[in-house]
Amino acid sequence: MAKPFYITTPIYYVNDVPHIGHAYTTIAADVLTRFHRMAGREAFSLTGTDEHGTKVAEAARKAGLTPQEFCDRIVEKFKVVWKNLDIDNSYFIRTTSPRHEAGVRKLLAVLNEAKTDDGQDVIYSDYYEGLYCTGCEKFITEKDLVDGVCPDHKTAPEKLREKNYFFRLTAFTDRLRKLIESNELRILPEERRREVLGLLKQDLPDFSISRERVEWGVKLPFDEDQITYVWIDALLNYITAIGYGDDASSFKKWWQSSESVHLMAKDILKFHCLYWPAMLMAAGEKLPDTMFLHGFFTVDGEKMSKTLGNQIDPNGMVEEFGPDGARYLLLTQYPFGVDGDIQAKRFVQQYNSDLANDLGNLVSRVGKMVVVNFEGKLPPPHEGIEGLDDLMKQTEALPGLVYEHIKKFRLSHAINDAIGLVRASNKFFNDTAPWKLAKAGKTEELGGILYACCEVIRIVATLLYPVMPRKMAEIRAVFGLDDSTLTLDHARKFFELPQGTPVKIDEAIFPRFDAKKKAAKTSEKTQPSEDDNLLDISEFGKVKLRVAQVVKAERVEGADKLLKLQIDLGSEKRQIVAGIAEHYSAEDITDKKVLVVANLKPAVIRGVESNGMLLAAKKGKKLFVLTPDGDLPPGAKVS
Numbered sequence: 001m002a003k004p005f006y007i008t009t010p011i012y013y014v015n016d017v018p019h020i021g022h023a024y025t026t027i028a029a030d031v032l033t034r035f036h037r038m039a040g041r042e043a044f045s046l047t048g049t050d051e052h053g054t055k056v057a058e059a060a061r062k063a064g065l066t067p068q069e070f071c072d073r074i075v076e077k078f079k080v081v082w083k084n085l086d087i088d089n090s091y092f093i094r095t096t097s098p099r100h101e102a103g104v105r106k107l108l109a110v111l112n113e114a115k116t117d118d119g120q121d122v123i124y125s126d127y128y129e130g131l132y133c134t135g136c137e138k139f140i141t142e143k144d145l146v147d148g149v150c151p152d153h154k155t156a157p158e159k160l161r162e163k164n165y166f167f168r169l170t171a172f173t174d175r176l177r178k179l180i181e182s183n184e185l186r187i188l189p190e191e192r193r194r195e196v197l198g199l200l201k202q203d204l205p206d207f208s209i210s211r212e213r214v215e216w217g218v219k220l221p222f223d224e225d226q227i228t229y230v231w232i233d234a235l236l237n238y239i240t241a242i243g244y245g246d247d248a249s250s251f252k253k254w255w256q257s258s259e260s261v262h263l264m265a266k267d268i269l270k271f272h273c274l275y276w277p278a279m280l281m282a283a284g285e286k287l288p289d290t291m292f293l294h295g296f297f298t299v300d301g302e303k304m305s306k307t308l309g310n311q312i313d314p315n316g317m318v319e320e321f322g323p324d325g326a327r328y329l330l331l332t333q334y335p336f337g338v339d340g341d342i343q344a345k346r347f348v349q350q351y352n353s354d355l356a357n358d359l360g361n362l363v364s365r366v367g368k369m370v371v372v373n374f375e376g377k378l379p380p381p382h383e384g385i386e387g388l389d390d391l392m393k394q395t396e397a398l399p400g401l402v403y404e405h406i407k408k409f410r411l412s413h414a415i416n417d418a419i420g421l422v423r424a425s426n427k428f429f430n431d432t433a434p435w436k437l438a439k440a441g442k443t444e445e446l447g448g449i450l451y452a453c454c455e456v457i458r459i460v461a462t463l464l465y466p467v468m469p470r471k472m473a474e475i476r477a478v479f480g481l482d483d484s485t486l487t488l489d490h491a492r493k494f495f496e497l498p499q500g501t502p503v504k505i506d507e508a509i510f511p512r513f514d515a516k517k518k519a520a521k522t523s524e525k526t527q528p529s530e531d532d533n534l535l536d537i538s539e540f541g542k543v544k545l546r547v548a549q550v551v552k553a554e555r556v557e558g559a560d561k562l563l564k565l566q567i568d569l570g571s572e573k574r575q576i577v578a579g580i581a582e583h584y585s586a587e588d589i590t591d592k593k594v595l596v597v598a599n600l601k602p603a604v605i606r607g608v609e610s611n612g613m614l615l616a617a618k619k620g621k622k623l624f625v626l627t628p629d630g631d632l633p634p635g636a637k638v639s
């Protein structure tokens with residue numbers, strides 16, 4: 001039985017709002033977690049926020065809030081974005097939580113008692129003098145500066161001299177090097193391992209674990225005048241979150257007996273690959289098994305930064321492409337592990353080609369042919385079809401290949417191989433031309449082609465489930481499959497779908513994205529009640545207009561123009577967001593009968609889901625909601 005799998009993301013600083021850099025690592029961790037679970041392992045995934053230190057205190061001061069108020073506000077943004085992206089983390093750790101703070105103090109007390117092999121104290125106090133960059137939250141040297149300023153933050157560092165407590169790193173570097181060389185501590189990819197081994201060849205100084213002047217942080221248990229250095233505080237989250245200091249059985253399971261992986265980008269290598277394992281060694285704790293340091297990406301060729309204003313909001317990506325589209329697009333821009341560039345302008349084209357055309361089309365044309373030609377019942381398999389053996393071989397090999405990629409953190413390879421099979425299946429479909437067989441009444445051969453394609457779809461949808469959980473569940477539902485068969489084992493076998501399985505397909509799984517639709521969606525987002533979404537007369541018949549009764553109304557937090565309405569449509573209740581708050585109060589609109597467009601795709605407006613659109617008319621600047629004349633019941637058709 002494989003060990004439980006424990007994976008962590010970095011905990012993100014709350015002085016910045018979530019961007020696609022954070023999303024990239026967190027989605028990757030989520031995919032790995034879901035995949036290992038599918039392979040039958042127990043898995044725990046951790047993410048959270050890094051809330052202490054000068055940087056956060058400074059951001060809070062600028063926002064006119066106490067640090068805690070500021071953290072409480074920003075942390076919600078992280079929680080919301082993870083929810084929007086369908087991140088299924090097992091726990092969310094905040095470094096300002098009492099649980100974490102208690103764990104930090106406990107481990108620091110242990111370190112303070114610890115001795116090195118030659119009997120010296122692991123922790124000692126000394127004076128430190130140096131240049132400190134608040135942006136980096138670290139001391140930097142003259143040679144790090146460019147024109148006298150920190151190259152990352154463009155600010156001049158401060159000169160600081162203060163009493164600090166130090167960790168005797170020098171006493172642990174030899175052991176650490178041996179553990180990395182022997183791969184007992186696996187550092188991946190290889191380039192990063194070499195980088196760490198290179199650092200270990202240099203004369204690494206001891207590092208300081210406390211600050212004298214900082215106020216916002218955890219007090220040292222052995223000197224209450226000193227605050228734990230924010231990086232030391234942050235690293236400890238990986239164990240406080242799973243019970244270090246307060247839940248021995250959870251800690252035993254998820255740290256001592258699990259396979260643990262720290263996932264991050266290469267920017268925070270030194271803290272994770274040198275300081276963290278050395279601290280664990282000194283405290284007599286097990287080391288993590290693997291550090292995976294993926295690449296750092298630029299956006300459209302530029303470094304992503306708040307100042308440049310080129311940070312991409314993952315919520316916006318979810319609005320455009322749905323959670324699954326956003327997850328897929330982020331992970332497939334460049335190979336996982338190396339540096340890359342994210343080109344947002346390619347998203348629409350790639351979404352259309354991989355998801356709408358290749359995968360979505362395969363599902364809909366195969367599904368529809370089963371519905372039309374076999375009354376929606378899966379036909380039996382059939383042998384001897386040209387190209388079938390090759391397709392089956394490729395399909396049967398895929399789960400093993402994908403799992404190997406996943407074990408080696410080759411996420412983009414795993415996804416590309418699965419999409420490669422989709423393409424091979426589309427080719428098989430085109431080459432065998434089943435529509436011709438249908439015309440010619442060659443039912444057995446036709447059925448065999450459709451059966452094989454359905455099996456490919458089932459297997460691909462299972463293997464890609466960790467990447468696109470919602471859409472793959474939708475595809476699996478075409479064959480009536482639920483989570484009970486969501487296992488790698490079920491994907492490993494061909495001929496799992498019995499003949500006669502009902503096949504139901506209603507709408508395109510990945511509707512094509514076009515510029516027109518995008519423009520319409522944008523105007524809907526910014527002005528949900530504006531009447532500028534003109535339709536052709538021929539298109540009008542497609543619009544489903546209904547009478548609805550407003551059951552409840554409330555303002556959308558942070559949006560002056562928006563009301564969130566719960567409406568009764570007779571056969572169902574729905575939520576819609578309407579841009580009427582400047583004209584109607586929640587009380588004004590509650591209980592009113594209104595007219596709505598009832599067949600719009602769900603949209604997310606200011607983070608709130610809207611399933612329809614309210615009709616209203618304008619006179620000058622005043623807006624009037626349209627109401628039916630006469631006592632019509634909710635759900636009545638408007639024509």
Ligand code: ME8
Pocket residue numbers: 009010011012013020021022024025050234235236237263264265266267268295296297298304
């Ligand atoms: O460093 N490309 O937090 P942070 C790839 N609080 N990944 C990126 C990225 C990019 N352009 N930008 C950000 C901290 N990331 C500390 C961590 S852990 C004990 C403390 C991701 O908010 C990537 O995972 O600056 C990177 O390591 C992390 O965000 C840095 O997040």
